[in-house]
Amino acid sequence: MATGYVECTALCKSFKCEKQPPVMKIKKRGNNKEIWCTWIDEECDGPWCKFGKCLDRRMTDDGKCKPSTKKIEPAAPPPAVEYPDAIPREIAKKLGRRD
Numbered sequence: 426m427a428t429g430y431v432e433c434t435a436l437c438k439s440f441k442c443e444k445q446p447p448v449m450k451i452k453k454r455g456n457n458k459e460i461w462c463t464w465i466d467e468e469c470d471g472p473w474c475k476f477g478k479c480l481d482r483r484m485t486d487d488g489k490c491k492p493s494t495k496k497i498e499p500a501a502p503p504p505a506v507e508y509p510d511a512i513p514r515e516i517a518k519k520l521g522r523r524d
Contacts, residue, residue, distance in 0.1 A: 429491055430490065431491075432488065432489060433479065433484050433489055433490045435449065435460035435471045436460060437479075437490070439480040439481045439490070440472075440477065440478070440479060441478045442462075442474075442477065442478075443476045443477075443478050444464055444476040448462050448463045448476075449461070449462060449463075449469060450463055471488070472490075
């Protein structure tokens with residue numbers, strides 16, 4: 426098998442439960458997080474569950490996946506819009522305002 430593959434777990438951001446409605450529930454035990462399947466009332470099997478799915482489609486049959494190397498670029502800030510402080514006289518007269 427190629428290098429770079431890691432063991433897939435239910436804590437992965439790309440892992441999804443396809444059971445509808447989703448039955449995954451996060452439980453905390455001390456400092457550890459565990460994913461609990463409320464359908465079978467046991468800890469989630471992760472990639473070996475028949476409802477487990479990798480959203481990035483990187484999971485292999487032996488329960489390993491290649492982590493994504495995509496870099497997310499920050500969005501460009503919107504261009505600054507300058508609003509005039511005063512309404513021009515011609516428009517103010519049409520609107521019925523006095524300066």
